[in-house]
Amino acid sequence: SFPNGDFAICTATNDQFPPSVAYNSSANQYLVVWHDYRSGTSWDIYGQLVDANGSTSGGNFLIRNNAMSPHAIANAFCPNYLVAFRVGGNNPYTWTLVGDPCQQEAIPTMNEWGMIIFVALAGIGSLYYLRRRHSV
Numbered sequence: 001s002f003p004n005g006d007f008a009i010c011t012a013t014n015d016q017f018p019p020s021v022a023y024n025s026s027a028n029q030y031l032v033v034w035h036d037y038r039s040g041t042s043w044d045i046y047g048q049l050v051d052a053n054g055s056t057s058g059g060n061f062l063i064r065n066n067a068m069s070p071h072a073i074a075n076a077f078c079p080n081y082l083v084a085f086r087v088g089g090n091n092p093y094t095w096t097l098v099g100d101p102c103q104q105e106a107i108p109t110m111n112e113w114g115m116i117i118f119v120a121l122a123g124i125g126s127l128y129y130l131r132r133r134h135s136v
Contacts, residue, residue: 004054007054007056009048009056009060010034010046010048012038012060014039015036015037017034018034019032019034020033020034020071022072022081023074024076024079024080025074025076026076026077026078026079027074028052029051029057030052031047031049031050031072031081032048033045033046033047033070033083033085034070035067035069035070036060042066043066043068044062044063044065044066045062045064045067045068045083045085046061047061047063047083048060063083063085064085064087066087067086068086070083070084071084071085072084
């Protein structure tokens with residue numbers, strides 16, 4: 001449990017579930033992701049960074065429109081995360097894999113994505129690489 005007890009990660013209207021949490025030991029923080037219906041028109045993937053004491057860092061941020069079922073993992077060697085999810089559209093079995101190498105010297109932002117490295121036609125989701133903003 002966190003030292004300060006329970007806290008809200010998202011207070012938006014409509015439905016938000018199911019959460020997936022990844023702890024990044026090199027950044028000493030968590031990334032919480034979920035699918036979110038705050039728009040009232042489509043499910044979207046949102047995220048929130050949380051420090052080791054349970055304090056949120058910035059606000060909720062949009063990871064992907066028209067997507068569901070997110071799962072987050074952390075890179076143990078640098079402060080990066082990978083978020084996998086199912087995208088909407090006419091073919092729910094299409095996967096898109098997006099990735100980027102871990103680069104400690106870079107100063108990326110939360111809205112930078114990697115390059116598309118593989119597209120498969122027999123899956124149920126997508127993979128996106130989310131790079132954490134490094135402290136300067």
